[in-house]
Amino acid sequence: MKIAAVAVLVLLGALCPCLRAQVSTPVDILWQAAANWTGVLPCGGWDCDCVFRNSKGCCCVAVPLFQLEEVTFMHMVDLWKDLNSLNNQIQEITARRNVAFAASLTSITGCFGPFNKNVSISYCNVTLNQGYGYNQALGTFTAPRAGLYSFSYTVYSNVGAEGERIYHKVQLMKDGQVIASSWEDNREDSEDSATQTVLLQLKQGNQVYMELVLGRFVCGDTHGYNSFSGYLVYPLSDTVV
Template structure:
């Protein structure tokens, strides 16, 4: 009888182990607490005990933030920084500005092929962008959320000057999961928007 109980106990541990082995600390806690669950039910049959262990496994799964949508204190927050990869000339109204040279992309939520940042979760985010124009040029841009202006504009206008000119705008937005953010032209620009280190788009989760 004792051998059968031990065998049943091993089977139960194996069942839960397969579901918790990839949860690290959670599995260690389970092993430490297992005797507390086992002692009151030693007299029950294996079928009943297996049902109990499946219930315990379910409760431990609730501790896994990836499975229940929760958050942990050590969650990696998203951040990105990208530069304009080529000069822009007389860009037309509402054209999306694609910052194709990525410097930082923690979380890989910025797409350098489309110029779009996609929010990975509900949260608060900071964004900024800088445009740099040639003498006499203009590059009026705005921050866009899901196709609509959020009311933040950056008009780099250099009329009548013999020097290049840059300007920066920034803002803080509350986003939902899958919200999309990008920069676009307000109206058709004049002259050039220079690429490289002079023109950039940045954002991070607060």
């Protein structure tokens, strides 16, 4: 009972700032205020057993403290749930953004082409394929999710000597539609190259690939200069694209 009475006095100390002495810490202030209390306790029926049973008949100070404890605990539980949910959303969004690929043609000592029809270029030397959207057998990138994508390509040809004809044309294709192209037709240079970068909004399942136009050819690329790459800039909803 003495311990319980001291506890009540400590709590009362918190309610009576006018009784605070000049002490160094908040705990000391509470103890000093409780020790200086000389009046009748404002609530009776205090006993330790009722505190641990959280009985409604306890001291008037204990009841709101228990209520505050319960509310605080529930707020902490809700906050923890919200943090876990936010973390899961961040992980999901971050994982989906890991889409990128880079590939180049294997060494060409002769020429690739000409063909009697447009031919998809298979860049078989794959150095990056995050998200596994690029199919090296077909040379096709299939968007794993809707979003804004960046694509780059380089076309290079070396015919070996001046006076020989450089005659190439490649096209960046999206589901059979020409998006961009680069071409060269001259006998002034022994080698030539071009690079382009484009941004495309894609839906999930859209396909992007490079195409060599019929009758054209690229030659003498022994260093893998002919390349094709792309990455997801940021995801979008299919309803936005």
